[in-house]
Amino acid sequence: MTPLLSLDGLTKTFPTRRGTVRAVDGIDLQVRAGEALGLVGESGCGKSTTGRMLVRLLDPTAGRITFDGRDITGLSQRRMRPLRRDLQIIFQDPFASLNPRHTVGSIVAAPLRAQGEDDPASRVREMLEFVGLGAEHADRYPHEFSGGQAQRIGIARALVTGPRLVVADEPVSALDVSIQAQIVNLLAGLRRRLGLAYVFIAHDLAVVRHVCDRIAVMYLGRIVEIADRDALYGAPAHPYTRALLSAIPLPDPVAERTRERIVLRGDPPSPSAPPPGCAFHPRCFKAQDRCRVERPPLAPLDGAAGRAAACHFPELGPFA
Structure with missing residues (x-):
């Protein structure tokens, strides 16, 4: 089935005094009609920039955006106006x-x-x-x-x-915790009633779990893992995804006290000076010499339909 939305090699750079910031670095994504795709990662990873590009509030530096079979990458705002209904x-x-x-x-x-x-x-x-x-x-x-x-x-x-597709750009992060669940439930209910497709942007994996069918994890402008919801939460392949999931509090206080939390080293590198090789290697608890010199592609995982990870040493075991 032809996807409703396709992003191919989508890239966005911003000039600064210190050089060029590569906010989004050649991402590929597809969203099917009626599907909810989560786009998650830490602040500054490029997820909101991606969302604004796909609705053409920002122009991409490179790559292609296809909506309903039509290339909308270079459309003027006047020619985009009829498409904003959808x-x-x-x-x-x-x-x-x-x-x-x-x-x-x-x-x-x-x-x-x-x-x-x-x-x-x-x-x-x-x-x-x-x-x-x-x-x-x-x-x-x-x-x-x-x-x-x-x-x-x-x-x-x-x-x-x-509309047929809605980008929800961190729609609950500015709200009180007591209100967040109400808005998440509202968005999930509207999707079911109206048959909407969502690109749901969030930094909290616990939020997207209740809304999304598939989830893409971003780090420093690139997608490092994409999978169906149950597969990603049950057996995340990328070390960064595992670290994000380990930060979600468990409802069982005993399990919360006894489980091992993954603590990442340092802060994310600057997108104006990304490290060589895998961008995550300075913080990764599994990094090896290969990771420091060779950037891993986002590649399908053996025996895991619809799953891909950008890691030289992915894990497929269950996540406790």
């Missing part, structure tokens, strides 16, 4: 992405007006109800809402055009 984004900070001078109704209606619809009021009311807000909130302003409610407004705005 391709939307939910931002991390709801208040930063909502204009405080506009009413909620005006904010949610903006994507419809950009598509040429003159009277979006009924659709706006429908979407506010859909995300758990009353239609009466349309005349209020963003500052009158809590963080969780403001994010619901952002979700309504993203869904009002009936």
